[in-house]
Amino acid sequence: MNATTEHSTGLAALHRLTWWTLVGCLIGVVAIIAFEPPTPAAKSVVFAVLLPVCAVAGRLFAVAVLGTPPPPTAVTVVAAIGAAGILLYSGAVGYGGFPWALPLAVLLAAVHAGARWPAVVVWPSGVAIAFGASLAGSWSIGPAAVSDALTDAGITALCAVSLYAQVWMATVAERLDQARTTAVTGERQRFAAELHDIQGHNLQVIALKSELAERLAGTDPAQAVALMRDVQELARQALGDTRALVRGYRAVSLDTEIANSARVLDAAGIESSISPAGERPSLSPAVTNLLGLVVRECTTNVLRHSTARRCEISLSSEAGTAVLRFVNDAPLEGPAGPTGGLATLRDRLESAGGSLRSTGTADSFTVTACLPLAAAR
Known part of the structure; x- marks a missing residue:
């Protein structure tokens, strides 16, 4: 099995895992809420509304994960009304909160994943619907009712984001695979x-x-x-x-590695900036090879060990030394100093008369690689 086939098989397995995880979540929502109402009649009504809502959510998730056609907009709107009605009912009978906010949460995540509606419309609208339905169900606009409505809206948003994260990870993996291909x-x-x-x-x-x-x-x-x-x-x-x-x-080309890094980071939704953007300092093949390896390793670390949204790559010449800096935000906690592949590269740079060090804060992680311009060829 070649590398392309392995990547395609792995991506397909990730999509299947994501899909069945989402299906399991929808089944769980039905199982949890269907038994919450206090009377058989109420159980029947809630189940009759809940089942179509989750079915529409599943169809929307299938658009994002399986590539199926989206449902009509009217169907999605009716499902949103039904999910809001369930939350309104829970407030009217004195329940509210979790798990009554789950139907609206799964539908909100599914709409953002599968419908081609702008995110700036989907998320504020979903939270507003959750707040309004909860407040309407309480038949009051007092401080307690508003507090409960805000809690329900927060639960809806938090659960929706958690559920959507599964689709987002599959989408990022697909974009990375496309960029690699x-x-x-x-x-x-x-x-x-x-x-x-x-x-x-x-x-x-x-x-x-x-x-x-x-x-x-x-x-x-x-x-x-x-x-x-x-x-x-x-x-x-x-x-x-x-x-x-x-x-x-x-051989590793520094310019190629920087261009590949920017392309892969952009595909992962990470904003990248490169300076200087134009002509860069003239470097020997040995220097470009080692610095190219540093860029490649740093890019891999960002994708695997951070939640970065922005990266900066800069190359300069300072007092006869080539200096490469790779900075990303939102690093995950880890050991101080270079580890893994960076530790190996540090040894190679030091043997060539250079250095490699890393510094991290709560908001950023910086790798600085230095090599003499006259490094051995």
Whole structure:
């Protein structure tokens, strides 16, 4: 199984896991609330409203996770009215709060995930509906009723965000996979184009000179030998060019790694800034290789070990030293100093006369890599 197949299989498994987790949550909501009403008649009415609400929520979740068509807008609106009615009923009979806010919460998360409505409309509207339904159910606008309504609205928002997070993680994984696929495809096309440019001309000339040498072998042996020597020289040159191309392909390019980092971070919803945006300091291949590896490792750490929303990558030349800084916000708690891949890179930079250090605060995490501009090639 190749890497592309493994990634596709893993992504499909994540989508299946997300879908069945959401289905389990919807079933749980039905099971919890269906037995809450105090009388059989009330149970029947609540169940009759609750089941369609959860069915619409499931269909909306399927849009985001499985790619199915969305339900009509009118169906979603009716389901929202039904979910608000359940919360209103709970306030009228003196219950309210959890778990009565769950139907509206799951529908709010599902609408944000599956309907193509702007988030600035969905979330404020959902919270306002929860507040209004709870307040209307209390038949009062006193401080206690308002406090209960605010609590119900908060429960609705919190549960909705928690449920939507599952869809969001699957969406981010899909975007990262698409970005990786795009990057791999682009690199393969670049390599194929360069290989064609290098070998196409050489092989054509080799073929022509070989044919000519064959024709001259009987009439002008000396010229045929000279042509074959040219063929040998061209073959050696083609072999050297191919080796150089492979070495360049395997080496890490700082500019490529910075561009890949920005593309992957943007795909994950993380804003990235690069400075300087234009021409960067001239660096030796050894320096660009090591700093490119630092950018790659920092990007991986941001995606795996932070909840970052913004990253800054800067490269400068200070007193004969190339300085790379990689800064991200919202780091997770962890051990001080470089660990894992960064610890290995720190050793490599120190052996080249440079350094690598990391500093973290509650709001940011900074990796600073320094290498002499005259580092060994």
